[in-house]
Amino acid sequence: EVQLVESGGALVEPGRSLRLSCAASGFTFDDYAMHWVRQAPGKGLEWVSGINWNSGSTGYVDSVKGRFTISRDNAKNSLYLQMNSLRAEDTAFYYCTKSHDGDFHDASDVWGRGTMVTVSS
Amino acid sequence: DIVMTQSPDSLAVSLGERATINCRSSQTILYSVDNKNYLAWYQQKPGQPPELLIYWASTRESGVPDRFSGSGSGTDFTLTISSLQAEDVAVYYCQQYYSTPYTFGQGTKLEIK
Numbered sequence: 276e277v278q279l280v281e282s283g284g285a286l287v288e289p290g291r292s293l294r295l296s297c298a299a300s301g302f303t304f305d306d307y308a309m310h311w312v313r314q315a316p317g318k319g320l321e322w323v324s325g326i327n328w329n330s331g332s333t334g335y336v337d338s339v340k341g342r343f344t345i346s347r348d349n350a351k352n353s354l355y356l357q358m359n360s361l362r363a364e365d366t367a368f369y370y371c372t373k374s375h376d377g378d379f380h381d382a383s384d385v386w387g388r389g390t391m392v393t394v395s396s
Numbered sequence: 397d398i399v400m401t402q403s404p405d406s407l408a409v410s411l412g413e414r415a416t417i418n419c420r421s422s423q424t425i426l427y428s429v430d431n432k433n434y435l436a437w438y439q440q441k442p443g444q445p446p447e448l449l450i451y452w453a454s455t456r457e458s459g460v461p462d463r464f465s466g467s468g469s470g471t472d473f474t475l476t477i478s479s480l481q482a483e484d485v486a487v488y489y490c491q492q493y494y495s496t497p498y499t500f501g502q503g504t505k506l507e508i509k
Binding site: 334335380382387388 | 397434436438440445446447448451452457489491493494496497498499500501502503
């Protein structure tokens with residue numbers, strides 16, 4: 276069974292850092308681009324960042340550029356999101372997603388259940 | 397950034413009737429090299445992560461009932477549910493994956509009339 280399991284969400288103070296992880300199983304991880312998508316409570320979806328299969332290409336939404344870093348470890352079948360200088364507006368459920376056919380420019384066909392990040396003093 | 401605008405924001409349809417959701421992009425998401433529209437539709441039920449329904453604007457994901465269909469090209473797209481079932485109550489999102497950031501529409505909440 277194809278599965279994505281996020282972890283690392285927490286309540287943190289503004290300005291602090293947090294690292295999210297996503298453990299993948301049931302598919303050949305290094306064949307697929309991966310993404311992070313977030314959803315603030317009661318709000319819509321926002322694509323945050325993506326990375327291609329070999330980490331050669333990454334992308335970010337403007338609001339997190341310079342603060343968040345996406346990375347992956349294909350040997351560990353894991354995706355990460357390093358989040359620095361966190362702001363209240365980063366509060367959201369963070370979903371890890373798998374690209375449908377492997378390419379960076381692709382829909383997301385598998386989603387994890389998400390991990391909650393709350394930024395508040 | 398490409399802005400995705402859905403209409404309507406909410407929709408109430410009777411069981412067995414047709415539901416239509418529209419999505420417009422602020423610029424074309426049709427890539428001339430491969431003639432594909434880089435658009436997906438997702439369904440999100442309360443308390444659950446989104447699920448992929450349609451990709452390349454009109455290709456149904458495996459396991460998705462055939463009452464769901466996608467159409468359109470360039471900047472204007474439509475998701476149609478041909479005969480609404482109770483389990484289709486959800487919020488529906490379109491997303492472009494033509495260029496980063498891969499923006500979503502604001503969502504359309506579908507309810508039973």
